[in-house]
Amino acid sequence: MRVLGVDPGLTRCGVGVVEGVAGRPLTMLGVGVIRTLPDADLGHRLLAVEQGVEKWLDEHRPEFVAVERVFSQHNVRTVMGTAQASAVAMLCAARRGIPVALHTPSEVKAAVTGSGRADKAQVGAMVTRLLRLSAPPKPADAADALALAICHIWRAPAQNRLRQAVALHTANATKGRTA
Template identity: 65%
Template sequence: MRVLGVDPGLTRCGLGVVDGGKGRSVSCVAVGVARSPQEDELASRLMAVSTEVERWLDVHQPQVVAIERVFSQHNVRTVMGTAQVSGVVALAAARRGLPVAFHTPSEVKAAISGSGRADKKQVTTMITKILGLAEAPKPADAADALALAVCHLWRAPMMDRLAQAEARAAELARNHRAKLKAARERSAQQKSAGPKAAPETGGKTR
């Protein structure tokens, strides 16, 4: 499966394409960043990043797009731009019928380094090793995008299993509720039928 990982940003939007093979084998297809000039207006910056992302979708034909989930605990202005970029990237993927997955920074760190608290440097070092790259991808946003793609490839089978298990559990719960409801209805019918029938049959038997 081929995944495009996206570390959303207006100034630098990290992009990384990774192929996943058997088990945990992964290989880097392409890595880079989409940029937009800081002095431009927001709408044209979003367009510049979106156009570059669409070019990557056309050139590399990924089957899934994995985007970093944005949180608002950081700088408010930056976060809004980041959220807007993640929106236009998700839209570009959806328009091509591609599934979009979101992973949080700590999910990515945990998947790549085994710890949700790893710092940027550790993630870069690990992703360089995992993908067997000759040198560390630069800037950090590009490395993060590769980490996102690998995180998706490694988490996706687990998430699928989880989704299947949840669906099974939900079905069992539905069946159980249906049986309970049927039992309640039967007992209610017997009750409502009971008092009416009682005098009749009672009359006969007595």
């Protein structure tokens, strides 16, 4: 399973590609940051994010895109930019028919460190260890994107089982109605 993780942001949008399956060592295929200029107008910044995401999709052909689910508890201005950058990433994936999964920051932290309240340093340290890197990826947005991809690979089996159970239940319910 090859996953592109996206830590959305307008100034810095973290991207990282991880390949592997749950229970086996994972491999990092690429990591980076898409940057846009804070003083450019919003339309052009979104365009730069789109071009960046398209480049990563072209180069790595991921089967899934995992994007951080945005909450609005934080700073208002930042959240708007984050929501807009995440929309662009989801749109790029949807245009290619690539399934998009959203994971919350605490789901990601819990997946890679065991604690939903881990700090940036802890996430960076675990990403470094799990992907057998020589140093933590910088900036933190890049490490977070890899953590998102790892989280998706590890959560996917459980999510698939859940989806199958729901599908089975729905099929049975339909059968019940038509009988």
